[in-house]
Amino acid sequence: MNKQTGQLLEGAQADNVDHKVAPSLERRRLRAYAALLLVDALVLHLAFALAGLLYEGLWWYPRNMLAIQTMLPVFFTIALYNRTYGAKSLGDWMFASRQALTALLLSAALLNFVAFYTKSNAQFSRVSVTLGLILSGVAIVAVRRLMPIAINKFWGGRTQNSLIIKDGGPDFELDNSLSISADEFELDPTSHDPYMFDRLGKLLQNQDKVVISTPRERREEWAFLLKSAGVYGEIVSEPAHVLGTVGVHRYEQQGRTTLVVSTGPLGLRSRISKRLFDIVLAGGALVLLSPVFLYAALRIKLEDGGPILFVQQRVGRGNKFFNMLKFRSMKMGKNDAKGDRSTGREDDRITKVGGMIRRTSIDELPQLINVLRGDMSIVGPRPHALGSRANNKYFWEVDAQYWQRHCLKPGLTGLAQVRGHRGATEQEKDLTDRLQSDLEYISGWSLRRDLEIVFRTVFVLKHDNAF
Structure with a gap:
């Protein structure tokens, strides 16, 4: 270093x-997507209501409104998957119009297909529904054309x-x-x-x-x-x-x-679902495990009167540093802030209560606060200290791909941990085994895999390699 x-x-x-x-412009874009969803729902309803008025002479013609209300969930599903509501759509109104019109036509075709096979075509007026689709298309394009004007006025033209x-x-x-x-x-x-x-x-x-x-x-x-x-x-x-x-x-x-x-590694929908998963799980765990937090804090304080928490700089997402929280398990004055020395069996730095909370992984629980802060995730590659070594080499000296494991937020647990790759990294293989698991997790992320890893973690909380 x-x-x-x-x-x-x-x-x-x-x-x-x-x-x-x-x-960060992500919250701004999310607000814009939500507003656009509501506006689209409104203009599509108004377009079909106007079509009923023009052709049937009835405003909010029931059969027309049934058609749009049946079609709307399909339209939104297709639109969310074809990037109708995406960053590019906010900055390029022609692209946004093409994607929205594609979603509208596909949803109309699907509605007609289902109506044909269920023999419910008679419930809809073909001319009135077609007129509603034409008016909807015009309205959708008009909304997309007005979006850049609104963005220029309120956001100075910046969407990215x-x-x-x-x-x-x-x-x-x-x-x-x-x-x-x-x-x-x-x-x-x-x-x-x-x-x-x-x-x-x-x-x-x-x-x-x-x-x-x-x-x-x-x-x-x-x-x-x-x-x-x-x-x-x-x-x-x-x-x-x-x-x-x-x-x-x-x-x-x-x-x-x-x-x-x-x-x-992750698109917008995946990031949102992973973040919601983190918030729900971390918030619930903090409430449920509050007695464990209190017990550990009291034991640490009563043993030597020192601080309860240990704060250590770790490498996080994008290879940026962040302060990771743990329950203090070492004697005062012997904390290893940079992680230059790996812990081992019979380590003279570990306190009595420290040995217990390390073996049971209780020392890691304060990282739930890091999860709520947004520094960490429930599942991801475990964060390492700057001074961590394997075979007396810094981790990035063992394998340069080490830096690529930080393209996701670090996790409380991970694929490597549930596979048993935990504890001290005495040999280079101790690191490369973890690295392979981390890169495998990143390349194949899914919310289902996160749930699976959390479930498997319950059975490896207590392990022999923690000392």
Whole structure:
């Protein structure tokens, strides 16, 4: 670890990084999606009501309203899956119109198909329903055309955060984007300094798109960093398979082509479902386990009168540092803040109560607070201290893919833990076994797998490798 580089986070350099951290626009977009859903529901109802008035002479014609109310759940289901309500739809009204019209036509076709086989076509007026669909299409396009006007007025035209990092490559600019110099922030893609990873992680925080302009010989290293950070990333470059390219994006106004080298492991719906899962489970566990919290706190305090909690800096999502909470299990003055020394059997630093809470995993319970804060997840790769080693090597020295495990939030438990890969990392295999499980979990994430891992964790809370 480069101590001098790490100190760059202090003083003016740290302030400089903090000033470049982008505000999160995700809540703003979620509010826009919710508003758009409600507006669509309203205009579709009004369109079919108007169609009934024009053709049948009846406002809110019952058969017309039955048709739209039957079709609406199907429309929303298709629309949510075809990105009708997505970030691109907020910034591109023509794309948004195409996706919404596609969802409308598919839902109408499905309604007609079901009505035909259930012999319920007679319940609907074909002319009136067709007129309602035409009016709905016009209304949907009108709403999408007005969206950019509203966004420009109330949000200054910004629906996404874009960051351009210039590292000696060709000139590249984007409207409404922030450009920084890699040299200014000491960003070196060939470095494995954790402080550099933390600095980069802070700069990429809340960014929806990151574009790197760099010479050919540094593109592969930048692609690795973007994948490790778990962000959508592009590199200004000619096609090159060694980068692990997942797509190509052309900017006609710039006359440039970028390679999409990373997209982040989870989409918006997956992130929302995982976060709701975390909040519900962590909140419920804090209430149910409050007697255990009180018991552990009293035992720790009564043993030596020292602090109840131990706060240690760990590596989190995007390789940024965060403060992880644990019940203190070591004697005062012997806490290992950087994790330079792994605990072992008969460790003289462990208190009496510390040995018990470590064997039963009770020492990890305060991390439920980290979950509610958003630093951690219930399930994910376990966070490690900066000084952690295997066979006297830092983890990233054993395998550079170590950084890629941080593209998701760290977890209270994980796939590696329920497979028995726990405790001290004395040999390199102790790390590589965990790393393989972590990367497998990231590549195949599902809410069902999270539930399965939580269930399996109950049976491995007490284990022999905890000391």
